[in-house]
Amino acid sequence: MRYSEITIRFCGIAGDGVVSSGKIFAGACAKIGLHVMVNDIYSAEIRGLGKSSSTIRFSTSKLNSMGDGIDLLVGMAAKESIVDLHDIKQEGSVMYDTSTPGSVVEEDSLVAHITPEIHGYGIPIKQLANEASGTNQGKNLVAIGAICYFYSLPPDMFIEQIKAIFARKGERIVETNITAFRLGYDYFKEHYPLNNQFEISKGLKPKTLISGNEAIAQGAIDCGLKFFAGYPITPATKIMEIAAKELPKLEGWTLQMEDEIAAISAVLGAWFAGKRAMTATAGPGLSLMSEMINMSVMAEIPAIIVNVQRGGPSTGLPTKVEQGDLNIALYGGSGDSPRVVMAPCDSEECYNGIQLAFDIAEKYQTPVIFLSDLFLGQRIETVAIEPNIDRERCTRKRPTPEQLKNYLRYQITDDGVSPLIVPGESGAIYSITGLEHSVTGNPNYESDVHSMMTAKRFRKFESMVADLPQADIIGDEKAVIGLAGWGSTIGSILEGMEIARKRGVTSKLIKSIMIHPQREDLFQEFFASCKKIIVPEMNYQGQYADLLKSRYGIRPIEVHIPSVNPVSPLKIAQKIMEANDELSQ
Amino acid sequence: MTEKNHFHSSGERAWCPGCGDFGILSSVENALMNLGKRPHEVLIVSGIGQAAKLPHYINTNGFDGLHGRALPAAFGAKAANHRLQVLVTSGDGDIYGEGGNHFIHAIRRNIDITLIVHNNQIYGLTKGQASPTSDLGMVTKTQPNGVSTIPFNSLAIAITLDAVFVARSFSREMEFTTQLIEEGVRTPGFSLIEILQPCVSFNTVNTYKWYSERVYKLDSPYDPADKLQAYKKSGEWGEKIPIGVLYKKPRRTFLDNQFKPKDLPLFQRKTVMKEIISLTNELFE
Numbered sequence: 001m002r003y004s005e006i007t008i009r010f011c012g013i014a015g016d017g018v019v020s021s022g023k024i025f026a027g028a029c030a031k032i033g034l035h036v037m038v039n040d041i042y043s044a045e046i047r048g049l050g051k052s053s054s055t056i057r058f059s060t061s062k063l064n065s066m067g068d069g070i071d072l073l074v075g076m077a078a079k080e081s082i083v084d085l086h087d088i089k090q091e092g093s094v095m096y097d098t099s100t101p102g103s104v105v106e107e108d109s110l111v112a113h114i115t116p117e118i119h120g121y122g123i124p125i126k127q128l129a130n131e132a133s134g135t136n137q138g139k140n141l142v143a144i145g146a147i148c149y150f151y152s153l154p155p156d157m158f159i160e161q162i163k164a165i166f167a168r169k170g171e172r173i174v175e176t177n178i179t180a181f182r183l184g185y186d187y188f189k190e191h192y193p194l195n196n197q198f199e200i201s202k203g204l205k206p207k208t209l210i211s212g213n214e215a216i217a218q219g220a221i222d223c224g225l226k227f228f229a230g231y232p233i234t235p236a237t238k239i240m241e242i243a244a245k246e247l248p249k250l251e252g253w254t255l256q257m258e259d260e261i262a263a264i265s266a267v268l269g270a271w272f273a274g275k276r277a278m279t280a281t282a283g284p285g286l287s288l289m290s291e292m293i294n295m296s297v298m299a300e301i302p303a304i305i306v307n308v309q310r311g312g313p314s315t316g317l318p319t320k321v322e323q324g325d326l327n328i329a330l331y332g333g334s335g336d337s338p339r340v341v342m343a344p345c346d347s348e349e350c351y352n353g354i355q356l357a358f359d360i361a362e363k364y365q366t367p368v369i370f371l372s373d374l375f376l377g378q379r380i381e382t383v384a385i386e387p388n389i390d391r392e393r394c395t396r397k398r399p400t401p402e403q404l405k406n407y408l409r410y411q412i413t414d415d416g417v418s419p420l421i422v423p424g425e426s427g428a429i430y431s432i433t434g435l436e437h438s439v440t441g442n443p444n445y446e447s448d449v450h451s452m453m454t455a456k457r458f459r460k461f462e463s464m465v466a467d468l469p470q471a472d473i474i475g476d477e478k479a480v481i482g483l484a485g486w487g488s489t490i491g492s493i494l495e496g497m498e499i500a501r502k503r504g505v506t507s508k509l510i511k512s513i514m515i516h517p518q519r520e521d522l523f524q525e526f527f528a529s530c531k532k533i534i535v536p537e538m539n540y541q542g543q544y545a546d547l548l549k550s551r552y553g554i555r556p557i558e559v560h561i562p563s564v565n566p567v568s569p570l571k572i573a574q575k576i577m578e579a580n581d582e583l584s585q
Numbered sequence: 586m587t588e589k590n591h592f593h594s595s596g597e598r599a600w601c602p603g604c605g606d607f608g609i610l611s612s613v614e615n616a617l618m619n620l621g622k623r624p625h626e627v628l629i630v631s632g633i634g635q636a637a638k639l640p641h642y643i644n645t646n647g648f649d650g651l652h653g654r655a656l657p658a659a660f661g662a663k664a665a666n667h668r669l670q671v672l673v674t675s676g677d678g679d680i681y682g683e684g685g686n687h688f689i690h691a692i693r694r695n696i697d698i699t700l701i702v703h704n705n706q707i708y709g710l711t712k713g714q715a716s717p718t719s720d721l722g723m724v725t726k727t728q729p730n731g732v733s734t735i736p737f738n739s740l741a742i743a744i745t746l747d748a749v750f751v752a753r754s755f756s757r758e759m760e761f762t763t764q765l766i767e768e769g770v771r772t773p774g775f776s777l778i779e780i781l782q783p784c785v786s787f788n789t790v791n792t793y794k795w796y797s798e799r800v801y802k803l804d805s806p807y808d809p810a811d812k813l814q815a816y817k818k819s820g821e822w823g824e825k826i827p828i829g830v831l832y833k834k835p836r837r838t839f840l841d842n843q844f845k846p847k848d849l850p851l852f853q854r855k856t857v858m859k860e861i862i863s864l865t866n867e868l869f870e
Contacts, residue, residue: 226665226851227661227664227665227851229657229661251848251854252851252854253664253843255664257657257690258686258687258689259686261654261657261687262654262657262690265650265651265654265656265657265658265661266658266660266664267661268658269630269648269659269664269665272648273662273663273665273666273669274665274666275665275666292654295651422666423628423646423669424626424628424646424666426623426625428625429625429646430646431649432647432648432649433640433641441647442596443641
């Protein structure tokens with residue numbers, strides 16, 4: 001068989017090295033110059049009970065999603081891998097450990113569940129690992145060696161990757177791991193001489209691997225972030241970890257606060273005193289921050305809140321993905337409380353988008369909620385991010401010398417944005433408050449003042465439109481089936497559209513990193529050109545569909561996927577086909 | 586006073602006539618003046634409550650924030666610009682109740698902030714419910730059978746956590762309060778000055794008379810460096826109530842751990858050019 005794209009899943013339990021298998025494999029593929037996407041799934045428990053899996057998709061062309069199904073399952077733990085057999089594609093394969101035959105009851109044996117359509121390859125994984133290291137360590141490298149031969153991938157790249165990764169741990173570990181890799185490679189070569197060929201074109205350049213969380217942290221640091229205050233929470237902690245490691249090198253600080261409320265409070269305090277600051281959290285933390293986000297709206301102090309969405313309300317599903325926080329991001333505040341909501345769809349948008357978020361927050365003196373999700377945040381992918389460094393352009397509107405003489409912190413302006421000085425500067429002093437206030441910043445509860453100030457706070461969102469990026473329209477412009485989506489679902493939508501196109505049905509997609517405010521003119525125009533509109537998203541309610549319905553008066557086909565896994569592109573394709581069938585009736 | 590106090594603001598104050606907050610406001614103004622500060626160099630942060638209105642009644646920068654959240658906001662501001670003189674003024678309900686968690690951790694963090702707690706042992710803004718410092722047995726509309734929860738001993742907690750400066754005063758003792766605030770501001774690190782303050786509208790128990798009969802100034806040979814002694818003093822309440830510096834112990838501040846005082850404030854530091862980190866290998870750390 002010849003392949004230009006393959007999906008492999010390592011499946012096992014704690015200690016099997018499942019997650020590091022994914023990373024070693026991804027690292028080698030990126031070194032070769034392939035496009036890679038890796039998605040890990042694990043339980044919320046640190047050790048013991050939990051099963052974990054790492055799925056790696058690699059291709060010679062750009063990848064938008066994890067796709068549907070897997071070509072090869074590597075069953076590091078037999079019992080835990082049984083259920084994953086269902087995900088194997090037609091003509092797909094499974095590798096299993098033959099080290100301890102007969103030691104498990106049949107119902108727990110992976111071999112016993114392999115159906116005739118699946119090619120099974122037994123390898124004494126544990127035995128070979130012991131041969132290399134004297135322990136079970138290195139099982140994953142035995143498997144990687146076997147896979148390398150199985151798909152005719154260049155072993156040199158893997159060996160280089162092993163060296164790079166384990167160098168810190170000493171030469172002996174490097175040698176042991178390389179031996180384990182070679183044993184796996186040679187065993188497979190000897191027992192299953194195959195002619196599978198993964199097509200690698202010449203002249204490929206190594207690619208950068210990055211996760212969404214890392215891209216957000218890096219993007220923020222590159223545009224002037226100097227102060228990060230946070231509180232650990234899955235799946236957003238990685239952002240704080242990077243900030244903690246990188247900011248001190250750049251004379252900045254990362255502070256772990258006592259709770260999420262303290263984190264967002266410190267962020268507001270820092271912006272108030274003139275510095276770009278940020279926090280990152282997930283749903284439960286965002287709920288706690290709601291009141292202070294409202295303060296940010298009211299007092300017109302910028303704030304950047306990254307929310308990496310996980311599943312469910314309350315503590316929910318800490319290690320599973322869902323897009324359920326759109327409503328709280330948009331509406332989670334008392335009173336008339338406008339805030340900017342952005343949602344990146346891939347790591348590149350995480351990097352560039354967070355920089356746009358900082359500029360908007362600073363210029364318009366507003367909170368920006370940046371909605372990533374667990375799948376986007378944790379998946380590793382190869383990217384072509386253009387480093388955008390030294391972007392510390394200040395977007396703050398300064399008062400004129402005339403305005404400074406009689407400084408009004410909340411001066412009424414055409415665009416709603418008042419000139420701002422940083423407290424501590426000589427020339428003027430001012431107080432801010434979460435109470436309604438007059439142009440001076442002093443509390444004021446008069447009806448006309450409240451109306452005037454509310455209108456001012458909303459007017460900023462109208463002015464902002466001029467600074468917003470265009471909405472992207474992707475696909476066949478002439479198509480009458482239109483899709484709208486947000487966040488990491490976009491990748492699955494794009495791939496679903498491609499599957500449908502190959503089956504003869506074209507469609508188009510409108511997407512924007514801006515959820516609110518949005519380029520409404522472009523969305524109106526797009527929807528007007530569609531006969532069928534499909535809005536897929538990973539939640540039960542259809543939160544984005546609700547927004548689009550109320551904003552544009554459309555009646556879309558809503559696809560609600562309360563999900564613990566990334567959305568299946570096939571499912572999207574199927575919806576497009578159904579919509580086409582309805583149109584042709 | 587002969588010299589004009591440039592911290593004094595002439596605006597209206599929404600406090601009841603006779604409120605202890607007036608005395609505290611004057612003490613803050615005088616302390617800042619005596620310290621030679623200029624209005625733009627000072628930031629006063631507060632939460633919600635009668636005491637928390639103070640930033641609007643004084644000529645400095647002000648951050649009148651959310652209920653209970655003054656301390657972390659003050660921390661963020663001080664971190665971004667350590668040249669600002671940051672004071673927090675708020676009430677017992679705000680700092681010890683809604684913001685209790687932040688109170689504990691602000692002491693641990695030890696950033697250079699002066700916390701002034703107006704303690705009137707009651708909720709004034711919401712018209713007279715028990716606060717964390719209300720005495721046992723106090724009857725209110727929400728505690729009709731009397732308070733049955735023991736009072737929060739903020740000074741004991743601050744001493745336990747080695748706050749660098751722990752003091753108590755009484756709002757009527759304005760000179761004395763002014764001196765304590767000055768000393769608190771001068772002390773590097775997190776200082777706590779709790780000021781007993783009668784609420785003339787809602788606290789009919791802890792009145793001017795009640796406090797006046799009980800407070801006494803700590804004097805030598807009392808040694809605020811003696812932690813056990815300080816801890817013991819913090820438990821003295823009832824017939825006699827000590828005021829003055831209960832505890833004082835220098836400790837490395839948050840800023841000492843971050844950079845040297847001559848360093849540029851965070852908000853003035855520029856972004857340094859940096860390459861995108863290739864994360865392939867870092868993933869394994």
